[in-house]
Amino acid sequence: MQEITGGVAAPIGFTAAGIHCGVKNKNPEKKDVALIYSEVPCAAAAVYTKNRVKAAPIWVTMENLSDGKAQAVICNSGNANACAPGGTENAKTMCKAAARTLNIPESDVVVASTGVIGQPLNIGVIEAGIPALVSALSKDGSDAAARAIMTTDLMKKEIAVRFNLDGKTVTMGGIAKGSGMIHPNMGTMLCFITTDAAVEPVYLRKLLLAAAERTFNRVSVDGDTSTNDMCAVLTNGLAGNTVIAAEGKDSEAFLDALVHVCRYLARCMAEDGEGATHLVTAKVGGASDNETAAALSMAVVSSSLVKAAMFGADANWGRVLCAMGYSGADFRPEATDVYFRSKSGEILVCSAGTGISFDEAEAKRILSEKEIIIDIRLSEGGGTGEAWGCDLTYDYVRINGDYRT
Amino acid sequence: MQEITGGVAAPIGFTAAGIHCGVKNKNPEKKDVALIYSEVPCAAAAVYTKNRVKAAPIWVTMENLSDGKAQAVICNSGNANACAPGGTENAKTMCKAAARTLNIPESDVVVASTGVIGQPLNIGVIEAGIPALVSALSKDGSDAAARAIMTTDLMKKEIAVRFNLDGKTVTMGGIAKGSGMIHPNMGTMLCFITTDAAVEPVYLRKLLLAAAERTFNRVSVDGDTSTNDMCAVLTNGLAGNTVIAAEGKDSEAFLDALVHVCRYLARCMAEDGEGATHLVTAKVGGASDNETAAALSMAVVSSSLVKAAMFGADANWGRVLCAMGYSGADFRPEATDVYFRSKSGEILVCSAGTGISFDEAEAKRILSEKEIIIDIRLSEGGGTGEAWGCDLTYDYVRINGDYRT
Incomplete structure (x- = not known):
């Protein structure tokens, strides 16, 4: 396994972007909406916060991923869309607007938000920004996407690895945000992982749970677990490996890579804990x-x-x-x-x-x-x-x- | 029920003292050993930290209270005598030295320590100070005792109440220390309660558990629970009430007073949490x-x-x-x-x-x-x-x- 550049846009068929739409209206320099896109539909899975108070985008993503399929991820920072008026409608509007411009089904969009709780999301600026966001999609866009999901994070959290699987070269990339409210069971963290490996979606979720247990669930910044957090994986299969659907040599190699990516991002979250110096x-x-x-x-x-x-x-x-x-x-x-x-x-x-x-x-x-x-x-x-x-x-x-x- | 002065020395037959022996050797102005004494043997009970790592004085007190009987409490601050070389021996020596000078059985002494973990207790200065400590016992000594058990506490925690029970006037007093490492199940807190009511010791423990559940177990300063902490109650029966041994009007009145005392001290701990401003x-x-x-x-x-x-x-x-x-x-x-x-x-x-x-x-x-x-x-x-x-x-x-x- 080898670390490479390119983050979530490193795997074949993926592009990414991050721009300023105006959710973080105090600072127009700060990117606040990220988009990750696969040119073909992906088998996808996610794990979510166990907080009983779940933000609207969590519920919408759960529903959208119930068929194990996704093709894009849209995420804003600056507002958590949690305990906020019109939350579900706004989360759905984000999916709808992204889907329309990308010309994919609305139900194939993973949606996430992070930021302050309880204030209405300025959905207008996100909708208005989506055409520019889609235009910005590129193989170099992971850096911008990684920055667009940051809140109080001081450093961008991004990684990509290349490894062999079933005789094919497979690439996996990830971006994450962390900082405060980090604790097991997805305390304010967002993580999006992309790969061109082919994995059966139900088995993918099992592998993701195993990786999260050994990585994200072993990070604590302050003991608070958040309303919003998720780790989603999109696998588009363009590397051409035989679909991984059960335990074996291939699933082991895939899990090793997934743990490597998650472990790196989890450690970054701890290192970049709010105010942390150690x-x-x-x-x-x-x-x-x-x-x-x-x-x-x-x-x-x-x-x-x-x-x-x-x-x-x-x-x-x-x-x-x-x-x-x-x-x-x-x-x-x-x-x-x-x-x-x-x-x-x-x-x-x-x-x-x-x-x-x-x-x-x-x-x-x-x-x-x-x-x-x-x-x-x-x-x-x-x-x-x-x-x-x-x-x-x-x-x-x-x-x-x-x-x- | 009426609040009065006098703290743990307010009930009939109790005296208290607190002096500087030299455990807190940095500051000779600071009192560091407290003693509470009843002129007659008491029915006694205590609740302890649930931390798996228990300081030596906890084990010694558990053993000493196994017969439901005590007559004195000795407590030092400045050193927790936890994970420290010679811990059990030193805790027993504290009991022995106090018992000898007070002329009571060694097994009738409740011993407690609070302060830094893992450093050897300077038992020599405590032993040497005990005659002066016993000489200092007085009806006015609760203030000094309350100060002698403080670590990073900024305010002394002391209360006494008078109430009627079975036609008799009963007095109950308490002192406590808190500050950091406060969390349910006796996180670094020490609390000593005295009363001249008569209560059967097994039932006393039941009442103490009920009061702690509603008071001390509802306080959090930082989520850390400590190695050392206990709440002990000594009841000497000198008020002359019929011994409380089961549920009824008397036990209710007693529990009300106990909850009042514990609630006051618990709130003081929260208010005086390390660094707290609210x-x-x-x-x-x-x-x-x-x-x-x-x-x-x-x-x-x-x-x-x-x-x-x-x-x-x-x-x-x-x-x-x-x-x-x-x-x-x-x-x-x-x-x-x-x-x-x-x-x-x-x-x-x-x-x-x-x-x-x-x-x-x-x-x-x-x-x-x-x-x-x-x-x-x-x-x-x-x-x-x-x-x-x-x-x-x-x-x-x-x-x-x-x-x-």
Whole structure:
């Protein structure tokens, strides 16, 4: 597998675009509507937020994808179209307007929104902008699309990979947005993945769920899960592989690529968490099983106290143990070792569940790097897991103390 | 029921003290060991942290209270004696030293610690300080005891009430510490309650659990639950009431007082949350049942995004609905109204799950008060509940980014 450029427009038959339509009316420089298009219909699948309060575009996309088919994705930023008057109608209008200009069925459009909740979507500017958006579609358009779905994100999240499948060269691309309200089960994240592989849609959803469980569901920025979020995959089959419909060598290769793409985008979300200055990875080894390791690692990256300690480069491992303790997962504190690691080195700070004396200056140096690994070693079995988060900073408070106004 | 002064030393037969022994060695002005004593043995009960990682004093107290009997409480701040070398031995030494000087059985001492995790407790300074601590016991000592258990708390948490029971005048007092790591199931909180009522110890524990469920388990500061925390009640029976051992008029009056004391202390913890500038109460009415209302209100006060919005006096009710949505509790978003209220007024911001236009300046004025109520009205049934939290501020990050060093 090889990383390449081109993002969601890298696979054969896909193009993308992102322009300013006026949803983010405060800043005409900012792109606010993205479009991804396949020249042929795709088998498609998505996973959605588990929040009981779901934004209108989520419901509309669920309906549109119920036949496992899609050909385009339209997404605006700046307004979540959640708990907003006329939400469903506006989401449908976005599909209709895109479909009409692209000359495809309205039900083959995936629609998504992200931004502030509860305010009416300015659907007029989106409708008016669609002809320009469709005209802008190109093989170079992924960058613009990736930027058009950003809210408080500081960096664009985009990747593409090339790999072999069934003797064919297959390409997969992805873009995502994250930032705040990131937590398992699709907390404010949007992710759109395209590929020219051929996959049967019901099986595709199964593979997507497996990939999300190991990647997006292991990211926490602030413990809040959002109303809007989804990860959708469109597979147009133009690479010419035999359709993947069951477990086997091909599905494994496809899943590997999907996990690679999702893992990269998930880590980007953690790294670009609102206000974040550190990417924090919690790794757990020696757990009784992988599920336990996942629960423990998620509790550690989700703890406000661990996150604040990481901000302060403070080797406060007691908070790591404490978070593991309330995770609900089974482990023996008295058989737990904790290391902090970064490119500056590694230091053991807790052995057999008890504090040991260590060089505080060295720990501080290690924790001052941008990327920190909290490495937790248990003695229960062979279960491993990792989760990604970020530190809790003054900027997180600043951004979220006045996001709407 | 009438609020009086005197705290834990208000009930007949109780005295208290708090002095500086040297655990908080950085600041000799700060009291760091508290003692509460009853001149006669008490029926006693406690509830403890559910964190799997429990500090040594928790285990020792559990053992000491297994007979439902206690006569003194000793507690230090500045060091949690959790995940620390020699923890159990040191916790037992605290009991032994206090018991010896008080001339009571070692197993009748409740021991607690709070502070940093993972560092050896300086038991020597506590042992050396105990004679002075016992000498300091007095009817005026509750204030000093309440101060001696504070860590990052800014205000002392103390209350006493007087009420009638079985024709007798009964007094109940309580002190508590809170601040960070506050979340249901006894997240870093310590609470000691004394009363001269007579209650059978097994039934006392049942009443304490019921009171905690409605008070301490409805407070969230940061979602972290700690290794150390407990709420213990000592009842010495000197008021002369008939021993309460089953449901009835007396148990109701006693539970009312206990809830009053616990509720006051729980609210103080939220108000004094680390870095907090607002006390935020989420009230839910019209839920299908009380359990649902409790889960919804807890999700709202626990949300980092709601908390950051409250810091910014931002009427971002979308985050309130969003938090309700991921609470796991059952409700219909489309039948949800949200009001913000404070002593400056009340404003409806979301009607039937949808944003309505409202006066932003008025909302800002309402949310700028120190005490904010988020009033959520559902249409499912008669379930009600409330939970207390605080805003997420720059100071929370500052305090926890560098607590240990």
